[in-house]
Amino acid sequence: xxxxxxxxxxxxxxxxxxxxxxxxxxxxxxxxxxxxxxxxxxxxxxxxxxxxxxxxxxxxxxxxxxxxxxxxxxxxxxxxxxxxxxxxxxxxxxxxxxxxxxxxxxxxxxxxxxxxxxxxxxxxxxxxxxxxxxxxxxxxxxxxxxxxxxxxxxxxxxxxxxxxxxxxxxxxxxxxxxxxxxxxxxxxxxxxxxxxxxxxxxxxxxxxxxxxxxxxxxxxxxxxxxxxxxxxxxxxxxxxxxxxxxxxxxxxxxxxxxxxxxxxxxxxxxxxxxxxxxxxxxxxxxxxxxxxxxxxxxxxxxxxxxxxxxxxxxxxxxxxxxxxxxxxxxxxxxxxxxxxxxxxxxxxxxxxxxxxxxxxxxxxxxxxxxxxxxxxxxxxxxxxxxxxxxxxxxxxxxxxxxxxxxxxxxxxxxxxxxxxxxxxxxxxxxxxxxxxxxxxxxxxxxxxxxxxxxxxxxxxxxxxxxxxxxxxxxxxxxxxxxxxxxxxxxxxxx
Amino acid sequence: xxxxxxxxxxxxxxxxxxxxxxxxxxxxxxxxxxxxxxxxxxxxxxxxxxxxxxxxxxxxxxxxxxxxxxxxxxxxxxxxxxxxxxxxxxxxxxxxxxxxxxxxxxxxxxxxxxxxxxxxxxxxxxxxxxxxxxxxxxxxxxxxxxxxxxxxxxxxxxxxxxxxxxxxxxxxxxxxxxxxxxxxxxxxxxxxxxxxxxxxxxxxxxxxxxxxxxxxxxxxxxxxxxxxxxxxxxxxxxxxxxxxxxxxxxxxxxxxxxxxxxxxxxxxxxxxxxxxxxxxxxxxxxxxxxxxxxxxxxxxxxxxxxxxxxxxxxxxxxxxxxxxxxxxxxxxxxxxxxxxxxxxxxxxxxxxxxxxxxxxxxxxxxxxxxxxxxxxxxxxxxxxxxxxxxxxxxxxxxxxxxxxxxxxxxxxxxxxxxxxxxxxxxxxxxxx
Numbered sequence: 001x002x003x004x005x006x007x008x009x010x011x012x013x014x015x016x017x018x019x020x021x022x023x024x025x026x027x028x029x030x031x032x033x034x035x036x037x038x039x040x041x042x043x044x045x046x047x048x049x050x051x052x053x054x055x056x057x058x059x060x061x062x063x064x065x066x067x068x069x070x071x072x073x074x075x076x077x078x079x080x081x082x083x084x085x086x087x088x089x090x091x092x093x094x095x096x097x098x099x100x101x102x103x104x105x106x107x108x109x110x111x112x113x114x115x116x117x118x119x120x121x122x123x124x125x126x127x128x129x130x131x132x133x134x135x136x137x138x139x140x141x142x143x144x145x146x147x148x149x150x151x152x153x154x155x156x157x158x159x160x161x162x163x164x165x166x167x168x169x170x171x172x173x174x175x176x177x178x179x180x181x182x183x184x185x186x187x188x189x190x191x192x193x194x195x196x197x198x199x200x201x202x203x204x205x206x207x208x209x210x211x212x213x214x215x216x217x218x219x220x221x222x223x224x225x226x227x228x229x230x231x232x233x234x235x236x237x238x239x240x241x242x243x244x245x246x247x248x249x250x251x252x253x254x255x256x257x258x259x260x261x262x263x264x265x266x267x268x269x270x271x272x273x274x275x276x277x278x279x280x281x282x283x284x285x286x287x288x289x290x291x292x293x294x295x296x297x298x299x300x301x302x303x304x305x306x307x308x309x310x311x312x313x314x315x316x317x318x319x320x321x322x323x324x325x326x327x328x329x330x331x332x333x334x335x336x337x338x339x340x341x342x343x344x345x346x347x348x349x350x351x352x353x354x355x356x357x358x359x360x361x362x363x364x365x366x367x368x369x370x371x372x373x374x375x376x377x378x379x380x381x382x383x384x385x386x387x388x389x390x391x392x393x394x395x396x397x398x399x400x401x402x403x404x405x406x407x408x409x410x411x412x413x414x415x416x417x418x419x420x421x422x423x424x425x426x427x428x429x430x431x432x433x434x435x436x437x438x439x440x441x442x443x444x445x446x447x448x449x450x451x452x453x454x455x456x457x458x459x460x461x462x463x464x465x466x467x468x469x470x471x472x473x474x475x476x477x478x479x480x481x482x483x484x485x486x487x488x489x490x491x492x493x494x
Numbered sequence: 495x496x497x498x499x500x501x502x503x504x505x506x507x508x509x510x511x512x513x514x515x516x517x518x519x520x521x522x523x524x525x526x527x528x529x530x531x532x533x534x535x536x537x538x539x540x541x542x543x544x545x546x547x548x549x550x551x552x553x554x555x556x557x558x559x560x561x562x563x564x565x566x567x568x569x570x571x572x573x574x575x576x577x578x579x580x581x582x583x584x585x586x587x588x589x590x591x592x593x594x595x596x597x598x599x600x601x602x603x604x605x606x607x608x609x610x611x612x613x614x615x616x617x618x619x620x621x622x623x624x625x626x627x628x629x630x631x632x633x634x635x636x637x638x639x640x641x642x643x644x645x646x647x648x649x650x651x652x653x654x655x656x657x658x659x660x661x662x663x664x665x666x667x668x669x670x671x672x673x674x675x676x677x678x679x680x681x682x683x684x685x686x687x688x689x690x691x692x693x694x695x696x697x698x699x700x701x702x703x704x705x706x707x708x709x710x711x712x713x714x715x716x717x718x719x720x721x722x723x724x725x726x727x728x729x730x731x732x733x734x735x736x737x738x739x740x741x742x743x744x745x746x747x748x749x750x751x752x753x754x755x756x757x758x759x760x761x762x763x764x765x766x767x768x769x770x771x772x773x774x775x776x777x778x779x780x781x782x783x784x785x786x787x788x789x790x791x792x793x794x795x796x797x798x799x800x801x802x803x804x805x806x807x808x809x810x811x812x813x814x815x816x817x818x819x820x821x822x823x824x825x826x827x828x829x830x831x832x833x834x835x836x837x838x839x840x841x842x843x844x845x846x847x848x849x850x851x852x853x854x855x856x857x858x859x860x861x862x863x864x865x866x867x868x869x870x871x872x873x874x875x876x877x878x879x880x881x882x883x884x885x886x887x888x889x890x891x892x893x894x895x896x897x898x899x900x901x902x903x904x905x906x907x908x909x910x911x912x913x914x915x916x917x918x919x920x921x922x923x924x925x926x
Contacts, residue, residue: 436660
């Protein structure tokens with residue numbers, strides 16, 4: 001971190017990180033809901049600028065809520081219920097026609113032909129367009145199935161989608177509110193839940209949910225918390241050309257900014273609705289307690305493919321494009337998400353949505369992740385077999401000083417598999433508590449850490465095309481955020 | 495000219511180091527080994543130096559792609575060094591790299607002499623058995639050519655489920671280890687599969703510079719004889735996963751890691767310039783750190799700049815039929831930018847697993863464990879693997895005409911070594 005080449009960047013990083021709250025970032029899915037069964041939304045399409053953590057400012061086009069008329073990158077997330085008839089009244093303040101399409105959902109106003117025979121200059125949207133400079137248009141779709149979807153402009157898409165005219169749609173299933181009990185068999189949660197603090201081990205553990213991603217029939221898409229990950233990318237040269245003119249070869253488009261929910265890292269970890277990011281209201285910093293199940297909704301709105309890697313555990317992919325991964329779509333109550341798969345890296349490709357479930361308990365580390373002594377009380381969902389594990393019953397591991405243990409930090413010998421390196425030999429990160437144990441802290445190098453007051457475990461969730469961890473040549477940043485697994489004693493503010 | 499200035503420059507730096515090394519000698523590099531390996535306490539002073547005495551580490555010591563896993567103990571120890579070095583591309587040019595070197599069992603007073611500036615490309619392959627307890631010591635040896643960087647290093651076991659932060663090697667949530675210091679990582683692999691490891695410190699730079707390695711965990715099912723398909727008369731005793739029915743059984747195993755290099759990026763690091771991520775443009779496309787035809791050179795490849803054989807691993811895949819029939823390819827992508835779509839004309843590939851998980855759905859209707867659930871594996875002509883992804887391909891060579899086949903990236907711009915054509919991400923599968 002402290003390379004000569006980075007010294008100049010440190011002030012920038014500090015500035016961009018200074019506004020990050022102390023780890024329990026609010027990241028629930030924010031959006032507009034309206035009232036069932038016929039929610040109506042008034043949208044605008046207009047231009048503004050986004051900010052990037054390196055100090056950049058880029059022109060974008062965005063949809064916004066007409067009550068504020070502030071364009072957003074991405075547009076407002078629509079959260080509606082299955083069966084709703086959704087109406088959007090769009091006013092277009094841009095200088096070219098704009099329309100809205102809802103891929104995967106049935107539109108009620110289709111315009112054809114969208115590609116008049118023999119006239120290649122007249123490619124238009126499949127939906128009616130709102131005229132430039134104040135024209136209006138009304139769109140209606142029926143949210144006829146639950147899932148994760150998106151809306152986007154259907155007009156001049158190579159330009160308008162690069163410029164940011166898109167947003168997410170969440171359709172909540174009618175199954176919500178019912179209670180489903182799922183049995184954690186066959187590694188459904190990948191060693192997440194199958195050993196609970198109740199003392200039962202092995203398969204057969206159950207968990208009851210009342211909110212779900214889909215009408216799965218069996219609770220296989222149930223969750224405790226949900227988070228949205230809209231990924232996108234920008235070539236700054238394209239946006240400068242759109243704003244200032246000059247020459248630009250769109251075939252040379254090359255992304256150098258990467259976003260989650262419209263922000264580059266580390267702004268992804270800032271609070272939502274902050275004043276310094278007026279057009280980027282959504283953040284992306286998931287938090288959970290051990291054993292809770294997250295629903296992760298991915299919406300890929302960028303031009304490129306982005307392999308999204310989740311440190312900490314695999315994600316079980318239960319749906320794609322709003323379709324439950326089931327062998328019997330006609331009768332999902334029989335099968336649930338039985339074609340689901342587990343991914344530690346999931347490639348986001350343009351126009352795709354995925355839904356996945358995630359959990360973490362730290363099972364089978366073969367050491368007690370809480371640093372318990374035998375007989376200490378159990379944490380919820382703690383892996384029983386490792387509880388208070390005496391790692392080295394004879395002696396702690398030897399070291400170069402001739403076999404005598406060197407006390408470093410607060411590593412209690414009953415649980416740590418190895419001695420921690422002395423802090424002078426390490427450079428710690430902002431989310432490092434100094435302790436290997438969840439809920440504990442230990443001395444760290446002065447000046448380090450500070451973003452983990454509840455002593456959680458933080459796991460980076462990021463694009464594994466590692467060039468995408470930069471903000472226009474400056475590392476770190478880009479398509480990056482952190483998942484906080486916080487001890488049950490810590491409150492997660494949502 | 496370029497090589498000459500490089501040597502002069504290296505000499506300068508070496509001269510500086512001679513003055514510095516005695517001070518390092520006084521610095522203790524703490525290494526931890528478990529007590530009960532071979533029933534005697536281990537420390538670096540008494541670490542034996544011969545292979546036979548070294549103990550049961552599962553590591554590809556000489557880069558021939560073979561690693562012994564015949565050990566009876568579940569305790570394993572590995573020592574890696576993090577440093578810089580050079581490797582040679584198939585067009586003859588040398589590239590300045592960062593990387594890992596295997597220091598396991600090496601006497602402490604030889605570590606700097608043996609390790610410094612001797613990064614291996616790729617990093618030493620690590621193969622573990624399900625249920626092992628692995629102590630991995632990472633010693634940061636520093637960079638011979640870039641002492642100004644004093645970069646920390648980490649080891650990140652990519653894809654390990656239910657990870658802790660302290661041993662995850664992601665330095666924002668934990669820490670990196672400074673030069674001339676050692677950190678011990680502990681792993682308890684319980685989920686078999688194909689993984690990867692890499693340095694996560696300043697990940698974009700350190701990964702592009704070469705700190706990338708293959709990693710696999712062998713299943714507990716190994717050693718059991720299972721006939722697959724049932725009634726076929728063909729039995730296996732080694733498997734990629736605990737599949738119960740033998741569907742991931744194989745006779746021949748290959749690990750292939752796709753990555754690429756931007757020579758300008760590497761050159762800038764070599765000549766003390768900041769890295770340029772924005773202008774990154776890969777020009778070398780590598781399988782296990784080599785471009786074709788070097789991928790099929792059986793021997794180590796020695797670079798011209800420091801004379802070290804950094805590229806120990808070839809990518810030759812040989813199936814000796816009829817005794818050997820089924821080939822498992824563990825395909826890993828650790829590029830910092832590019833997807834690879836891999837095909838092998840003439841052979842049929844089955845994607846048996848992705849992301850170190852057998853492609854089999856959960857089955858909510860019964861509770862019979864991993865043997866239940868829908869089979870979600872599928873056959874492909876071309877297999878897409880993205881950065882940070884792994885897939886396990888199974889090729890049944892039964893009935894296939896004997897001869898040489900090619901495994902290559904169908905992404906057409908990945909089939910050259912900079913300006914040299916007929917190269918890049920390609921290797922041979924020889925069926926005898």
